[in-house]
Amino acid sequence: xxxxxxxxxxxxxxxxxxxxxxxxxxxxxxxxxxxxxxxxxxxxxxxxxxxxxxxxxxxxxxxxxxxxxxxxxxxxxxxxxxxxxxxxxxxxxxxxxxxxxxxxxxxxxxxxxxxxxxxxxxxxxxxxxxxxxxxxxxxxxxxxxxxxxxxxxxxxxxxxxxxxxxxxxxxxxxxxxxxxxxxxxxxxxxxxxxxxxxxxxxxxxxxxxxxxxxxxxxxxxxxxxxxxxxxxxxxxxxxxxxxxxxxxxxxxxxxxxxxxxxxxxxxxxxxxxxxxxxxxxxxxxx
Numbered sequence: 001x002x003x004x005x006x007x008x009x010x011x012x013x014x015x016x017x018x019x020x021x022x023x024x025x026x027x028x029x030x031x032x033x034x035x036x037x038x039x040x041x042x043x044x045x046x047x048x049x050x051x052x053x054x055x056x057x058x059x060x061x062x063x064x065x066x067x068x069x070x071x072x073x074x075x076x077x078x079x080x081x082x083x084x085x086x087x088x089x090x091x092x093x094x095x096x097x098x099x100x101x102x103x104x105x106x107x108x109x110x111x112x113x114x115x116x117x118x119x120x121x122x123x124x125x126x127x128x129x130x131x132x133x134x135x136x137x138x139x140x141x142x143x144x145x146x147x148x149x150x151x152x153x154x155x156x157x158x159x160x161x162x163x164x165x166x167x168x169x170x171x172x173x174x175x176x177x178x179x180x181x182x183x184x185x186x187x188x189x190x191x192x193x194x195x196x197x198x199x200x201x202x203x204x205x206x207x208x209x210x211x212x213x214x215x216x217x218x219x220x221x222x223x224x225x226x227x228x229x230x231x232x233x234x235x236x237x238x239x240x241x242x243x244x245x246x247x248x249x250x251x252x253x254x255x256x257x258x259x260x261x262x263x264x265x266x267x268x269x270x271x272x273x274x275x276x277x278x279x280x281x282x283x284x285x286x
Contacts, residue, residue: 016070016126017149020136023065024122027058028140031107036116044083049180050110055079058106062124066102073126074098078105078232085181085261088230096258101127103258105232108137109208118142123210125235130258135236135243137214146214146240154217154243163246163267164219169196169277172222172270175204175212177229185228185285192225192251192283199277209263213237216265217244223266223274225251227285231258238265247271251284262286 031054038052059079066075074095081091095101102124107113109120118141126134133150146161148154154161166172176193179185197203204221206212210233212224217240238248238256247268248256253275256263262285266274278284 017134017136017147019066019069020124020126020134021145021147023062024124024136024138025145026065027062027106028122028138030061031058031113031120031122032140035113038114041114046180046182048111048178049083050114051079052107052110052114054113055107055110058122059104062104062106062122066124070100070102073100073102075102076104076231078230085228085230089259089261092231092258096130098127099129101130103127103132103232103235105210108210108233109206112207117207119206119208119211121208121211121214123232123236125232125239127235127258132235132239132258135239137210137236137240139211139214144214146217148217148236148239148243150239150243152243154240156214156218161218161244163216163241163244164222165269166222166267167269169199169270169273170201172200172267173202173204173220174200174274175206175215175221175224177205177207177209177212177226179226179228181228188283188285189227191281192227192278195277195281195283196274209233210237213248213265214240216246216267217241219244219267222270223264225262225264225274225278227251227262227283229261229263234260234263238263241265249275250286251275251278252286
């Protein structure tokens with residue numbers, strides 16, 4: 001007998017997706033109310049790697065709400081992990097085999113939040129045995145809630161969204177980010193930027209990987225790539241892109257999984273052409 005289609009999306013009558021949506025909305029509204037009102041600003045690994053008490057408060061709020069509903073689930077949040085790629089990789093390794101794992105970035109785009117630049121988001125994903133099955137990205141500045149469930153499509157404000165139709169790079173609008181690691185990741189990304197820019201319509205950098213991925217899913221961007229990200233930057237957005245009909249891989253073109261740090265996400269049509277450009281420029285970083 002076939003499993004019901006929503007077997008992974010509810011437990012004891014509680015919808016995983018509904019909890020993720022409700023939690024993201026509450027955290028987002030709280031963050032928005034604190035815009036310009038943070039009192040503690042600290043650097044983690046560089047002047048571009050910031051944390052405020054709002055980040056920590058948002059993660060605590062999110063974790064408390066989720067754990068209230070699903071106390072037996074595991075939780076991986078950015079602010080509960082020591083800075084740096086090694087600590088991030090180890091933190092994921094410690095929990096990646098959990099049956100249910102919530103993966104959370106309480107403010108994706110903290111630098112934007114600190115400067116009052118309205119491009120930051122709350123990212124909440126749920127993985128089942130290592131596969132992302134629910135992804136929610138909430139932009140409180142625009143009150144835009146992007147939602148995806150594995151096998152059920154991607155939605156914005158309750159309406160289905162789809163990736164853009166551009167068939168070639170020359171007609172594409174891409175986004176990237178500037179990594180905080182100045183030694184290896186940033187030079188790699190800059191080689192990619194130099195190679196890709198002449199081949200596309202233009203490139204943007206908004207400063208929130210989760211929102212960039214949501215924009216790929218919504219057809220606002222043809223693609224997005226960045227070097228040296230973390231599971232909490234990518235988990236929710238990766239599902240959004242895939243459920244909207246796009247493609248997400250690492251920068252070498254291998255399938256996305258929770259351990260991917262160098263990501264390429266596109267509408268699918270331009271994916272191989274884009275990957276080939278990165279490879280030719282030695283901008284894969286793997």
